[in-house]
Amino acid sequence: MPQHIYYSFIRLPLVIRTLLIALMVIFLFGGLIHIIEPSSFPTFFDGIWWAVVTASTVGFGDYYPKSTAGRIVGIALIFTGAGFLSTYFISLAAAAVTRQNDFLEGKIEYRGQNHIVVIGWNERSREIVNTLGGDGMNHSIALIDETLKSNPVPHNNVHFIQGRSNKDDVLVKANIFDAKKVIITADQNKDELHADMNSILTLLTIKGLNRDVQCIVEILTSEQAANAKRAGADEIIQTNVLTSFVMINSISSQELVTSFLDLLGQLDKRKLTFQPASEEVENKTFAELSADLMKDGILLLGVKRGEETLVNPPQPFKILQQDQLIVILG
Known part of the structure; x- marks a missing residue:
């Protein structure tokens, strides 16, 4: 049984272990000083209070030992308790900094619900994130990308997950089970065919985890649009088709293209x-x-x-x- 308690204790986080040891030291010395000098420390709580202010090096002076034995207890408390309390606060600060760094580096899982998962970081996803997280919309967003080292838009409503979007554990970190929508953008670091294949593989992984989540997929090649539909895409955006439409019409009528772009700008609001x-x-x-x-x-x-x-x-x-x-x- 003692061995079981020991192994359970060492599995606790360092901050918790340090705090528990510091509390045990304070209770031990607080009770000991109350036993040794009951006249100076009438109650057990008075002993605890003295142990806390002594170990924390505050030293109010309202309670202090007068006997030699009591002062020896005080010296032992300063050597032990102060060290454990200092270690606790240092560990607490280090844990806070580590967690903040993990959050910025995309290592912390997202625990929200009804959010939008955006996959891939490029100029298109930048505009999507800025628009969805802008004034008047304020959607909660989980951004997944494997090339970024830290959150590119550290707003309060954008949670970054670092990793490959076609891996189950990365999607679970983004809480794909409670997501409202998923937007899959084409990987700009791959050629068009491989980018589409990667998008479809990501789509299949998402649908395998959450069949009901609505998925909007960017497809670059026309022949892969049918495969994306078979894989379960709810909406397919063929960006190359849209770009070709604008460029072809710009040849015959510059005014038409300008009006079309103005229309897109109006729809943005x-x-x-x-x-x-x-x-x-x-x-x-x-x-x-x-x-x-x-x-x-x-x-x-x-x-x-x-x-x-x-x-x-x-x-x-x-x-x-x-x-x-x-x-x-x-």
């Missing part, structure tokens, strides 16, 4: 989203519903019906209850 069609709007035409929504400052762009997305559908077009409305909220 607003919210483009889907809204389910309610029973009240069923059988209304697209034009009628668009006019009604405009009164509330909502712009109706189109309708998603099943797998088909219709932007500004041809009139007359009636809304069905199972439709999803594509709107811009003011």
Whole structure:
């Protein structure tokens, strides 16, 4: 039994062990001085109080030993208790600094819920993090990257996890089980095909741990988009297709591209989203519903019906209850 207690004790963190030893020393000497000099230390608590202020080198002087035996106890307490208390506070400070460094270096697991996991650090993810963590949004974010050595944006709502995103233990550190959404950006250090394969492997690992979490995946090559869909991607962003669209249209019409980029800048301050069609709007035409929504400052762009997305559908077009409305909220 004593051996079991000893092994349990040495497994405790250094700070806890040092504190327990310091407390035992204080209680031992506090009780001993009360026994030796009951006239100077009438109660056990008086002895404890004297032991604390003596070991901490404060020395108020309200209680002090008068006999030779009592002073010998005081000397022994100074040599032992002061050392243990100093060691405790030094260990406490060192533990605090170590934990802070571990937090900045991405070694501490995230314990929050309903957060957004962003995978990969590049200019796209920088913009995502700055926007999601900016004024008015303040989403909690867990950022995963294996190339960074420390948190690139040490805001209060950005928790950095260092490691490979396709490893279970790294995703568990990011608390993937309670995440609301995952954004997987393409690895800028790999060629396009290998970056897509890495993104799909990460997606498969995430879905294996949490099948229900919504995953938005950046895909660079068109042939890998189908594989990402099979792997469980809820949304696929083909950035090269979007870039090609802008560049091709810039050849024929500079004004169109400028307007398109201005539109993206405007949307950055607003919210483009889907809204389910309610029973009240069923059988209304697209034009009628668009006019009604405009009164509330909502712009109706189109309708998603099943797998088909219709932007500004041809009139007359009636809304069905199972439709999803594509709107811009003011």
